[in-house]
Amino acid sequence: MRWGRRGATAAAAPPLPRTAVELRDVTHAYGERTVLAGVSLTLTEARIGVIGANGSGKSTFARLLNGLVVPTAGTVLVDGLDTRTQVREVRRRVGFVFQDPDAQIVHPTVAEDVAFGLTNQGVPADEIARRVDEVLVQYGLDGHRDHPAHLLSGGQKQLLAIAGVLVMEPQRVVFDEPTTLLDLGNTRRVARVVDGLEQDVVVVTHHLDLLAAFDRVLVFEDGRVAADGTPAETVPWYVARCG
Amino acid sequence: MLSLYRPGTSLVHRARAGLKLAALAALGTGLFAVARIEVVVAALIGVLAAGLLVARLPAGVLWAQVRPVWLLLTGLFVFHLLLTDPLTGAVAVLRLLTLVLAAAVVTATTRVTALVAVVEWLLRPLEVVGVRPARVGLMVAMTLRFIPVVAERAARIREAQAARGASGMRLGLLVPLLIQVLQLAATLGEALDARGADDVPARRPRRA
Numbered sequence: 001m002r003w004g005r006r007g008a009t010a011a012a013a014p015p016l017p018r019t020a021v022e023l024r025d026v027t028h029a030y031g032e033r034t035v036l037a038g039v040s041l042t043l044t045e046a047r048i049g050v051i052g053a054n055g056s057g058k059s060t061f062a063r064l065l066n067g068l069v070v071p072t073a074g075t076v077l078v079d080g081l082d083t084r085t086q087v088r089e090v091r092r093r094v095g096f097v098f099q100d101p102d103a104q105i106v107h108p109t110v111a112e113d114v115a116f117g118l119t120n121q122g123v124p125a126d127e128i129a130r131r132v133d134e135v136l137v138q139y140g141l142d143g144h145r146d147h148p149a150h151l152l153s154g155g156q157k158q159l160l161a162i163a164g165v166l167v168m169e170p171q172r173v174v175f176d177e178p179t180t181l182l183d184l185g186n187t188r189r190v191a192r193v194v195d196g197l198e199q200d201v202v203v204v205t206h207h208l209d210l211l212a213a214f215d216r217v218l219v220f221e222d223g224r225v226a227a228d229g230t231p232a233e234t235v236p237w238y239v240a241r242c243g
Numbered sequence: 244m245l246s247l248y249r250p251g252t253s254l255v256h257r258a259r260a261g262l263k264l265a266a267l268a269a270l271g272t273g274l275f276a277v278a279r280i281e282v283v284v285a286a287l288i289g290v291l292a293a294g295l296l297v298a299r300l301p302a303g304v305l306w307a308q309v310r311p312v313w314l315l316l317t318g319l320f321v322f323h324l325l326l327t328d329p330l331t332g333a334v335a336v337l338r339l340l341t342l343v344l345a346a347a348v349v350t351a352t353t354r355v356t357a358l359v360a361v362v363e364w365l366l367r368p369l370e371v372v373g374v375r376p377a378r379v380g381l382m383v384a385m386t387l388r389f390i391p392v393v394a395e396r397a398a399r400i401r402e403a404q405a406a407r408g409a410s411g412m413r414l415g416l417l418v419p420l421l422i423q424v425l426q427l428a429a430t431l432g433e434a435l436d437a438r439g440a441d442d443v444p445a446r447r448p449r450r451a
């Protein structure tokens with residue numbers, strides 16, 4: 001289905017910058033420390049994986065994509081929108097799921113938390129109720145509507161975090177290590193959810209086997225993209241590189 | 244007090260949050276104004292009836308709220324026994340007990356969103372001096388959300404330290420906890436941004 005969709009866009013029109021995330025010579029430094037250096041990329045694929053050693057700049061890269069981090073030099077364009085000046089619009093298009101679900105659930109109970117982003121957008125109450133219900137059913141959380149979020153399992157919390165992002169219907173979702181804190185069963189469950197999304201996704205992960213069916217994988221090394229290609233090309237290269 | 248909400252459809256559940264909070268405030272004021280044992284006992288019975296019979300809350304839910312103040316109540320009674328008389332002591336203790344139970348009934352039958360909405364409504368007059376009710380409401384909700392999270396992290400650190408032979412080191416707990424809470428807060432700030440919390444002030448009509 002993803003392949004079909006991608007094929008359709010490619011056939012319908014030449015690739016416009018409108019439908020892509022573009023990084024133009026992006027450099028980012030925290031104080032003195034440069035963590036990304038001169039990265040230029042055009043991201044149009046539906047499934048993009050990001051791998052690399054700890055501290056190689058993956059999370060910084062991920063945060064650039066929705067304007068959580070603004071580059072010290074260079075430009076990031078999401079569908080032609082500059083993350084530096086049009087951050088609000090960019091964030092509506094690009095959802096972000098963090099590693100630690102506890103840090104992104106802001107309301108005490110499940111349904112309230114899912115509604116949070118919609119409330120911020122000023123969506124009318126009855127529409128919020130409808131969309132929240134839909135999403136809760138979709139992620140198997142409808143039995144937990146009024147449950148306190150802190151009583152959910154780790155996997156359920158991550159699904160709640162994902163539900164809270166997807167209810168806002170972004171066009172892309174960036175995941176920063178969504179399965180790192182989860183056990184195998186929950187990792188697979190979250191992976192299935194990510195696979196089933198109709199949105200374009202960028203997934204930063206250390207779970208290499210999740211990337212087998214992805215369209216493209218970027219390997220980061222010391223703030224640069226050291227390899228860029230299909231999983232079949234890049235993952236073995238990265239594994240060999242790790243020794 | 245946060246995981247307290249018990250979904251239900253009783254009259255108490257369906258009553259408006261503002262009404263319940265107003266009743267709670269009235270009860271508090273009333274019990275202090277009329278310090279008579281028969282009034283206090285009647286109020287206690289009324290609150291228990293509302294909680295157990297009407298709202299059908301399990302007794303454990305109410306007891307969980309009384310347990311932490313049990314010692315305080317006993318101490319208060321002993322204090323009165325020594326300094327005043329048993330009747331005054333009984334009034335003072337039963338009055339506090341009634342209020343704790345009444346608060347438990349309200350929190351157990353009211354969604355946090357509804358309570359937060361009341362807080363926001365109460366703050367509306369302050370908008371003219373620049374208070375943003377929606378922001379305060381969000382803060383209240385987030386406080387309720389993160390109390391158990393922080394408590395859980397503290398427990399985990401305590402376990403980790405105990406596993407390595409430490410015992411009862413209060414200060415030793417504080418530093419790692421503080422670091423974790425700061426990390427949590429940093430990500431939380433980003434998550435709020437990512438989920439559009441910033442959109443709120445922009446959407447509220449500004450008052451001249």
Ligand SMILES: Nc1ncnc2c1ncn2[C@@H]1O[C@H](COP(=O)(O)OP(=O)(O)OP(=O)(O)O)[C@@H](O)[C@H]1O
Pocket residue numbers: 030033035052053054055056057058059060061
């Ligand atoms: N807010 C910050 N302030 C200062 N330095 C930071 C900050 N965030 C990250 N860094 C540093 O930037 C470098 C790259 O960090 P980044 O989080 O992007 O790496 P990563 O590839 O996501 O690593 P990991 O696999 O451990 O998550 C690291 O050396 C890190 O210490």
Ligand SMILES: [Mg+2]
Pocket residue numbers: 058059060176
């Ligand atoms: Mg990272």
